């Protein structure tokens with residue numbers, strides 16, 4: 001049986017090992033700490049990533065981060081965008097133009113995972129633009145230098161919470177983007193969140209899984225999702 005002092009020593013080093021492991025992974029941040037920001041951010045912390053949560057109301061981000069331990073922190077949206085390698089957009093779509101104005105420079109060259117959805121009843125005229133042109137290209141127009149990947153927008157967060165790391169086969173998450181390296185990084189993040197990534201193609205294909213389109217709210221395993229979206233079965 002292991003000596004009590006050895007066990008205590010192991011317990012003391014565990015946070016250091018966890019932190020060292022996290023240093024090998026990209027640093028993540030959420031803009032928005034509501035249902036999407038808190039659900040995904042919490043799963044990422046559990047997967048061993050550093051996550052900075054942000055919202056205009058700092059206390060909201062602090063309430064999410066505090067119970068999650070040393071890998072989680074809270075900051076303003078500007079600080080979060082500056083500190084991270086990958087930034088999740090988890091805000092009502094109407095906030096995108098203002099965030100583009102405030103954060104586009106800080107996000108130049110960074111991967112931006114866009115989980116937002118446009119709804120006219122909630123988001124005003126920009127929703128019509130995003131419905132017509134696709135949310136991917138519309139978001140990209142406000143963050144011209146960012147490597148936008150659409151993903152995690154098509155499935156309700158209650159389902160994300162309950163299906164994460166379920167027994168295989170995992171639930172498929174469609175993702176789309178123009179930058180192959182960014183897509184590869186987000187595909188790995190989807191795996192680490194406990195799901196099976198399916199790349200639908202470039203940013204325009206993200207329309208397939210935004211509201212009003214067949215892939216939206218589609219809870220399928222990869223073969224079923226690919227068939228429903230008419231993607232080749234050998235799609236990664």
Ligand SMILES: NC(=O)c1ccc[n+]([C@@H]2O[C@H](COP(=O)([O-])OP(=O)(O)OC[C@H]3O[C@@H](n4cnc5c(N)ncnc54)[C@H](OP(=O)(O)O)[C@@H]3O)[C@@H](O)[C@H]2O)c1
Nearest residue numbers: 032033034035036055056057090091095116117153156157
């Ligand atoms: N809920 C779901 O299951 C789900 C699933 C997939 C996709 N989505 C989409 O994901 C987005 C977020 O949904 P949600 O359910 O997480 O919404 P939510 O619970 O209302 O949270 C929105 C968050 O965004 C923050 N926020 C709003 N405006 C902001 C701004 N200008 N700058 C920084 N932060 C801002 C809010 O905090 P402050 O007001 O304090 O800033 C809040 O933390 C929406 O576009 C939604 O359609 C939702």
